[in-house]
Amino acid sequence: MDAVKSFKGYGKVDPVEEAAFKRKTRKRLIILLVSLVVLVALIVGVVVGTITHKKNSKKNDGLNPSSTPTTSPSQSLKAVCSVTTHPDSCYTSISSIESSNLTTDPEKLFQLSLQVVHNSLQKLSALPPQWISNYTTDNPRLKNALGVCQTVFDDAIDAANESISSFNVDDGGKDEKLLSVERINDLETWLSTSLTSLETCLDSLQEVNATIIDEVKDLSKNSTEFASNSLAIVSKLLTILSQFKIPIHRKLLSETETEAKAGHSLTDFPRWVRAADRRLLQTTNTNATKPNLVVAQDGSGDFTTISEAVAKIPQKSNTRFVIYVKAGVYKEKVRLSKSLWNVMMYGDGKDKTIVSFGDNFVDGTPTFNTATFAVAGKNFIAKNMGFKNSAGAIKHQAVAFRSGSDQSVYYQCSFDAFQDTLYAHSNRQFYSECDITGTIDFIFGNSAVVFQNCNIQPRQPLSNQFVTITAQGKNDPNQNTGITIQNCDMSPLDNLKASTYLGRPWKAYSTTVIMQSSIGAFLDPQGWTEWVPNVDPPSTIFYAEYQNTGPGSDVSKRVKWAGYKSSLTASEASKYTVASFINGPSWIPESEVTFT
Numbered sequence: 001m002d003a004v005k006s007f008k009g010y011g012k013v014d015p016v017e018e019a020a021f022k023r024k025t026r027k028r029l030i031i032l033l034v035s036l037v038v039l040v041a042l043i044v045g046v047v048v049g050t051i052t053h054k055k056n057s058k059k060n061d062g063l064n065p066s067s068t069p070t071t072s073p074s075q076s077l078k079a080v081c082s083v084t085t086h087p088d089s090c091y092t093s094i095s096s097i098e099s100s101n102l103t104t105d106p107e108k109l110f111q112l113s114l115q116v117v118h119n120s121l122q123k124l125s126a127l128p129p130q131w132i133s134n135y136t137t138d139n140p141r142l143k144n145a146l147g148v149c150q151t152v153f154d155d156a157i158d159a160a161n162e163s164i165s166s167f168n169v170d171d172g173g174k175d176e177k178l179l180s181v182e183r184i185n186d187l188e189t190w191l192s193t194s195l196t197s198l199e200t201c202l203d204s205l206q207e208v209n210a211t212i213i214d215e216v217k218d219l220s221k222n223s224t225e226f227a228s229n230s231l232a233i234v235s236k237l238l239t240i241l242s243q244f245k246i247p248i249h250r251k252l253l254s255e256t257e258t259e260a261k262a263g264h265s266l267t268d269f270p271r272w273v274r275a276a277d278r279r280l281l282q283t284t285n286t287n288a289t290k291p292n293l294v295v296a297q298d299g300s301g302d303f304t305t306i307s308e309a310v311a312k313i314p315q316k317s318n319t320r321f322v323i324y325v326k327a328g329v330y331k332e333k334v335r336l337s338k339s340l341w342n343v344m345m346y347g348d349g350k351d352k353t354i355v356s357f358g359d360n361f362v363d364g365t366p367t368f369n370t371a372t373f374a375v376a377g378k379n380f381i382a383k384n385m386g387f388k389n390s391a392g393a394i395k396h397q398a399v400a401f402r403s404g405s406d407q408s409v410y411y412q413c414s415f416d417a418f419q420d421t422l423y424a425h426s427n428r429q430f431y432s433e434c435d436i437t438g439t440i441d442f443i444f445g446n447s448a449v450v451f452q453n454c455n456i457q458p459r460q461p462l463s464n465q466f467v468t469i470t471a472q473g474k475n476d477p478n479q480n481t482g483i484t485i486q487n488c489d490m491s492p493l494d495n496l497k498a499s500t501y502l503g504r505p506w507k508a509y510s511t512t513v514i515m516q517s518s519i520g521a522f523l524d525p526q527g528w529t530e531w532v533p534n535v536d537p538p539s540t541i542f543y544a545e546y547q548n549t550g551p552g553s554d555v556s557k558r559v560k561w562a563g564y565k566s567s568l569t570a571s572e573a574s575k576y577t578v579a580s581f582i583n584g585p586s587w588i589p590e591s592e593v594t595f596t
Helices: 002-006 015-059 073-081 087-095 098-102 106-125 128-135 140-167 181-207 213-235 237-243 251-262 275-282 306-310 570-574
Strands: 293-295 321-325 328-331 334-336 343-346 353-357 373-375 381-383 386-389 401-403 408-411 414-416 422-424 428-432 435-438 440-445 448-452 455-458 467-472 482-486 500-505 511-515 542-546
Touching (some): 073 087, 073 106, 073 213, 087 098, 087 106, 087 213, 106 140, 106 181, 106 213, 293 306, 306 321, 455 467
Parallel strands (some): 334 373, 381 408, 401 422, 428 448, 448 482, 511 542
16 A cells, blocks of 8 residues: 555646645745846846936036046036136136036036126126216227227127027927037137127227226126137037037038038039029129119119118018119218128129228228228128228228128129228138238238138338238137138239238237238248237247249248248148138038139
């Protein structure tokens, strides 16, 4: 029996043992299920943690690549401000804004820096009326100079506002970085313009030997430093974002790569000029261009003066407004304010349609206000017109044309005067097939400007004067400004006997490049001259020549300044072309003006 009981055979189980086995099996299943639940929970936790860590890494606002998500806003702000020329004022000014304590994002910190600039400029712009009433009772020259300060302070605010507006673009809820190369170039341009405007106020006070210049310098010090700080941050923003491992919008590389691959020929226009504007510029038949208004001295147009037509231009228009000025000499001062956008003005030829006036510094007008024709509104185009200041050499500073118009184009125009003929004051400008004539500093200012295929004509000055073709005014290392002269012809207008130079450095970071141009025998062998006689300019300037031809292109006896380069590599020279220097391919083609 025991033997029988002990033998269970295949498939035979004792009921008691079967019950015990089932209990053990249920227990094991419960333990197994609990373990599986715990394991799944652990896996889910690890995955979620990893994803969160990666997101935090991408959004990490610290400038140090090794920084962790726990980097404090204060640490991030210090890191961002470390790239500026004035890190202490950068940190103090931005940290005073309440929201700065809530972010470590470099882009948001840059936005806060723009707010600081705007607030400071608003305070500064309220001061000129007080200065005028306090200091100018018996000094009309000082009153006029302070009037320039009021104008340029307002311009500085507008440039700062443009920066803020450009940065605040809706991304359609996609949570993408929208800082393209083109937008960064815009921001650099407008902040550079704010700094240039502040400097122009001081220049105007200096030229009348104003005793309050030190006071104005002190009062504008904060605005200058804050604008410089914002400019430094945005000019290094790509590097900052890369260091922080923050994703950069795909447009950042694709735009420049596309332009580089496409290339441009002599018959192309830079891309920032609209197709419709190309047609306006390229056509040789004036009857084919239907203007909005016509100016004619003989009464056959809508108005007999240009200023009357300008008064009818709609403000801040996004469509092109065209004014045709028939042949004649229009003796008037013309002003296109910064609220007049997308204006084109064309005539019957640079020697047929001429705007002429004679305001000058000797008779009491600040250089800034001597311009016969001045334009500030963006996207201005001039074609087949002449601009002249008739004051003559004896009246010293007398500007024929002043431009602060961003993305402006000048095609087959002439600019005729003596000292300070063409004031390329600020923003991005392009001149093609133009004639420019003058004596001292006759191409000057602090815009980002390229001259191509132009005739640059130095002329005989007063007996005790020399001739300088350029005077460039860059005064901050991060400004994207300078003068490029490319594929131009430099030859004298008359029997030029005075010592003549390519230019002289006006400010600490003056930047001028002469490339692929023909230079006549008129040029002094040393090529360039000092702003202060016998004192070498600072090493921070950048003056260079590249592949020039003609008897004046010999660089063997050029100046030995630390900031001068007698030759460049092709790669170095390419930084000063239309595509690179003024971002021309994004806007010039719309004007239909050809560029190289």
